[in-house]
Amino acid sequence: xxxxxxxxxxxxxxxxxxxxxxxxxxxxxxxxxxxxxxxxxxxxxxxxxxxxxxxxxxxxxxxxxxxxxxxxxxxxxxxxxxxxxxxxxxxxxxxxxxxxxxxxxxxxxxxxxxxxxxxxxxxxxxxxxxxxxxxxxxxxxxxxxxxxxxxxxxxxxxxxxxxxxxxxxxxxxxxxxxxxxxxxxxxxxxxxxxxxxxxxxxxxxxxxxxxxxxxxxxxxxxxxxxxxxxxxxxxxxxxxxxxxxxxxxxxxxxxxxxxxxxxxxxxxxxxxxxxxxxxxxxxxxxxxxxxxxxxxxxxxxxxxxxxxxxxxxxxxxxxxxxxxxxxxx
Amino acid sequence: xxxxxxxxxxxxxxxxxxxxxxxxxxxxxxxxxxxxxxxxxxxxxxxxxxxxxxxxxxxxxxxxxxxxxxxxxxxxxxxxxxxxxxxxxxxxxxxxxxxxxxxxxxxxxxxxxxxxxxxxxxxxxxxxxxxxxxxxxxxxxxxxxxxxxxxxxxxxxxxxxxxxxxxxxxxxxxxxxxxxxxxxxxxxxxxxxxxxxxxxxxxxxxxxxxxxxxxxxxxxxxxxxxxxxxxxxxxxxxxxxxxxxxxxxxxxxxxxxxxxxxxx
Numbered sequence: 001x002x003x004x005x006x007x008x009x010x011x012x013x014x015x016x017x018x019x020x021x022x023x024x025x026x027x028x029x030x031x032x033x034x035x036x037x038x039x040x041x042x043x044x045x046x047x048x049x050x051x052x053x054x055x056x057x058x059x060x061x062x063x064x065x066x067x068x069x070x071x072x073x074x075x076x077x078x079x080x081x082x083x084x085x086x087x088x089x090x091x092x093x094x095x096x097x098x099x100x101x102x103x104x105x106x107x108x109x110x111x112x113x114x115x116x117x118x119x120x121x122x123x124x125x126x127x128x129x130x131x132x133x134x135x136x137x138x139x140x141x142x143x144x145x146x147x148x149x150x151x152x153x154x155x156x157x158x159x160x161x162x163x164x165x166x167x168x169x170x171x172x173x174x175x176x177x178x179x180x181x182x183x184x185x186x187x188x189x190x191x192x193x194x195x196x197x198x199x200x201x202x203x204x205x206x207x208x209x210x211x212x213x214x215x216x217x218x219x220x221x222x223x224x225x226x227x228x229x230x231x232x233x234x235x236x237x238x239x240x241x242x243x244x245x246x247x248x249x250x251x252x253x254x255x256x257x258x259x260x261x262x263x264x265x266x267x268x269x270x271x272x273x274x275x276x277x278x279x280x281x282x283x284x285x286x287x288x289x290x291x292x293x294x295x296x297x298x299x300x301x302x303x304x305x306x307x308x309x310x311x312x313x314x315x316x317x318x319x320x321x322x323x324x325x326x327x328x329x
Numbered sequence: 330x331x332x333x334x335x336x337x338x339x340x341x342x343x344x345x346x347x348x349x350x351x352x353x354x355x356x357x358x359x360x361x362x363x364x365x366x367x368x369x370x371x372x373x374x375x376x377x378x379x380x381x382x383x384x385x386x387x388x389x390x391x392x393x394x395x396x397x398x399x400x401x402x403x404x405x406x407x408x409x410x411x412x413x414x415x416x417x418x419x420x421x422x423x424x425x426x427x428x429x430x431x432x433x434x435x436x437x438x439x440x441x442x443x444x445x446x447x448x449x450x451x452x453x454x455x456x457x458x459x460x461x462x463x464x465x466x467x468x469x470x471x472x473x474x475x476x477x478x479x480x481x482x483x484x485x486x487x488x489x490x491x492x493x494x495x496x497x498x499x500x501x502x503x504x505x506x507x508x509x510x511x512x513x514x515x516x517x518x519x520x521x522x523x524x525x526x527x528x529x530x531x532x533x534x535x536x537x538x539x540x541x542x543x544x545x546x547x548x549x550x551x552x553x554x555x556x557x558x559x560x561x562x563x564x565x566x567x568x569x570x571x572x573x574x575x576x577x578x579x580x581x582x583x584x585x586x587x588x589x590x591x592x593x
Contacts, residue, residue, distance in 0.1 A: 002425070004431075004444060005443060006443060007441075010441070010443070070422075202441060204441070204442070205432075205438070205442025206435075206440075208422065208428075208432060209432050209435055210421070211420050211421040211422035211424065212420055212421075213415060215413065215415055216413060216415055218382075218384055218404070219382060219384075219412065219413035220408050220432060220433070220435040220488070221406075221407065221408030222404070223404055265424075266422035266423050266424055267424075
């Protein structure tokens, strides 16, 4: 039997997991080939921090989307929100905007715009007579991902060859090691992700009621349409922050919430906290593995997005098959 | 006479640009009275329930919650007064019955939905009242249809509502569970003083349990009142389009026996 969630248990959960995150952050910062000079330490610490932020954003977004559409396959990458945000980011880098506005402002905003438009398009396609068709939702995500990929290729036409090399690394989901040089962007991304996380936690109880169907949730005092819209905006903002930093890192929002649900059960308040922070730990560890493997073998670094896609693709198919075989996914 | 808990006055309602489904319905739900709505498919029963629940705006006429227009009552405040039980119990997430019942407290709690002492008491009371206490640690898909519906009624009861709206809660249940659920609903009205509106699909079951019946046809009230007054063969014939015999069982309202009309 699961124990009831009380304020004390919730606080203990958050504090304990933040402690674990801090330990993992410190540990990952120590690992690496180069000697720890203060300068190396600073860059590495910020890189591990970025990885944690990205994991937190993507995993808690996954929890929220899965609750919202009552489908464990929903996730920012699968639904195309990440690629939409990617179009926004590349648009910002291809256009000469630096002269007009600072990067910490344009990049998250354009990413948010791209993510939100994609989110609403996918949502609109999957609506049928006021209901959401889960199969159409996934198909719409696939198609919109292909379309956004084409837009990204079009944007390449406007970039210099050196830029394109950078874009390709970014497009594979590469945790940045330059965040220390962009304090404005670091602050805006951190602010967006933490504010979004707090919002999702505060909506956890409302997500729970959605499982009873829209009509019952409505009768319990939840404004369902408004909840959907607000959550899409918030999830898009969190995804935008992650994508502005690292490009599209896929399937984190799928694997981590699923594992958390197996351990914790379906309560979205716990899931937002635990899956969010477990996502942070997961991406910190995964990125450290990618970084150090490259450093030791002497090859180029493997972008973390490649690792999550290699693990997440088969995982997605496994979940999908379970779901269509009528098993509880 | 006191203000009814929930009241429809000249209610006209429908969907989109289509013709109105309800065409002038008057209905008052009073303290401790169990009202059952009957009528053929497409008569507007579910539409009536949705309008009474506030999820469908009236095109004309009014729905009043304790004298106030329902659409002007904020959702959380409405949820502390009006509870709803759907036709089929569903839970997309694997919550236990106790957790589902606790969701009934949503509108009484802060955003995080953390339970106070009063919330816990209301949940346990609702579980005990509906006989769902033994089911409390199981999930919905481990229950029979009747048990699941009792759990859903417990969830509605935990809302501490003064009005309870149910949409054909027994349509997928076997005979024993139909009786169980109807007995429970009647007891909630009579013993807890809840004003109950239930859409029924079995005329005899409704007649033996409800205090008032409301016969709908084509979006209008054909007849309303205590079962003994409403159950007249010519009214039922007109309502359902079948020939109707009434049989006196000797211990309550007449039993309705329907025969399809020849040539139809």
